[in-house]
Amino acid sequence: MDAELSVTENEAKYLKLIYRKQCEESIKVKTTAVAKFLRVRPATVTEVIQNLSEKNLLRHRRYHGVELTKKGIAEARKLLRTHRILEILFTDILDNAQRACNEASKLDCHASRDLINAICRAYGHPEICPCEKTIFSDPKCKKKQMGG
Amino acid sequence: MDAELSVTENEAKYLKLIYRKQCEESIKVKTTAVAKFLRVRPATVTEVIQNLSEKNLLRHRRYHGVELTKKGIAEARKLLRTHRILEILFTDILDNAQRACNEASKLDCHASRDLINAICRAYGHPEICPCEKTIFSDPKCKKKQMGG
DNA sequence: CTTTAAATTTAGGGTAACCCTAAAATTCAC
DNA sequence: GTGAATTTTAGGGTTACCCTAAATTTAAAG
Numbered sequence: 501m502d503a504e505l506s507v508t509e510n511e512a513k514y515l516k517l518i519y520r521k522q523c524e525e526s527i528k529v530k531t532t533a534v535a536k537f538l539r540v541r542p543a544t545v546t547e548v549i550q551n552l553s554e555k556n557l558l559r560h561r562r563y564h565g566v567e568l569t570k571k572g573i574a575e576a577r578k579l580l581r582t583h584r585i586l587e588i589l590f591t592d593i594l595d596n597a598q599r600a601c602n603e604a605s606k607l608d609c610h611a612s613r614d615l616i617n618a619i620c621r622a623y624g625h626p627e628i629c630p631c632e633k634t635i636f637s638d639p640k641c642k643k644k645q646m647g648g
Numbered sequence: 649m650d651a652e653l654s655v656t657e658n659e660a661k662y663l664k665l666i667y668r669k670q671c672e673e674s675i676k677v678k679t680t681a682v683a684k685f686l687r688v689r690p691a692t693v694t695e696v697i698q699n700l701s702e703k704n705l706l707r708h709r710r711y712h713g714v715e716l717t718k719k720g721i722a723e724a725r726k727l728l729r730t731h732r733i734l735e736i737l738f739t740d741i742l743d744n745a746q747r748a749c750n751e752a753s754k755l756d757c758h759a760s761r762d763l764i765n766a767i768c769r770a771y772g773h774p775e776i777c778p779c780e781k782t783i784f785s786d787p788k789c790k791k792k793q794m795g796g
Numbered sequence: 797c798t799t800t801a802a803a804t805t806t807a808g809g810g811t812a813a814c815c816c817t818a819a820a821a822t823t824c825a826c
Numbered sequence: 827g828t829g830a831a832t833t834t835t836a837g838g839g840t841t842a843c844c845c846t847a848a849a850t851t852t853a854a855a856g
Contacts, residue, residue, distance in 0.1 A: 510813075541816065543833085543834070544815060545833090551812095563832075590763065603759070606759070611755065614751075615742065622741050678803080689846080691804085691847095699842085710851085711850085
């Protein structure tokens with residue numbers, strides 16, 4: 501089921517934001533907060549949230565906020581893994597973590613899994629990004645086993 | 649005038665294709681050819697072409713094909729510069745020029761000029777990409793001057 | 797030069813993803 | 827419980843895509 505799952509650039513923004521709040525800061529995600537952060541109207545947030553909900557990426561309890569599903573968490577982690585791997589690459593090139601983060605944001609929902617895994621390998625499977633956040637691992641990105 | 653000029657991902661595809669035909673292969677660009685290449689209907693091509701024409705990126709002589717304007721050529725070169733610089737970076741990482749090209753295609757209209765110039769610098773201002781195509785220069789991407 | 801086939805454009809539709817305001821519904825805090 | 831704040835619905839609007847069918851124009855063949 502569930503064919504390919506395509507998330508738009510905008511939806512990716514929502515997922516990353518919600519993940520960071522919900523999973524990394526344990527803050528309950530409210531419509532108005534998202535609206536302020538993304539500089540849109542609350543009604544717009546509700547609408548996008550409903551789309552994400554139809555894609556089973558999150559559950560929406562009317563008037564009470566949202567919670568990512570397993571699938572939503574997986575998708576958000578995929579995006580954040582991509583984001584953070586790109587941050588490493590770009591920090592190397594730009595020599596400026598903040599700019600690297602900005603660039604990564606623009607590209608993180610367009611980079612393929614294979615590319616990200618290749619970069620990951622090239623940098624020795626790093627576990628944290630320049631901002632000290634965890635880089636989630638990808639089972640398809642084989643680490644070289646330690647000898648023994 | 650002409651504010652910021654934003655080209656969608658799809659429009660970028662058209663520009664790159666038209667540029668390569670017109671400027672690199674000297675082939676007159678016809679609606680049906682573009683339609684076949686991009687796997688859409690001719691009517692769709694006409695429509696997109698009309699949009700690009702309104703943005704002054706090309707001239708459209710009804711029933712006779714299109715020709716990029718100066719502005720269109722500049723935009724296409726910007727996109728192809730980006731594409732080819734990314735190819736260099738990704739060939740380095742993926743060790744496979746074909747895949748590098750595919751990945752570059754996905755990202756080339758999202759990467760910022762600053763990032764591209766930083767990569768360009770990191771690779772010593774290369775003049776050709778892995779497929780031997782010219783990498784257009786960007787005046788803002790200063791080459792180190794040869795001594796003397 | 798005319799006819800007909802091929803290429804192209806117009807006309808008319810359709811979808812999806814964005815965005816908004818205003819009004820209704822619900823919750824929260826006093 | 828009631829009023830203020832939050833959130834959702836209802837109703838609209840745009841833009842970028844895509845399509846088919848019919849009209850137009852060009853080009854090729856006789």
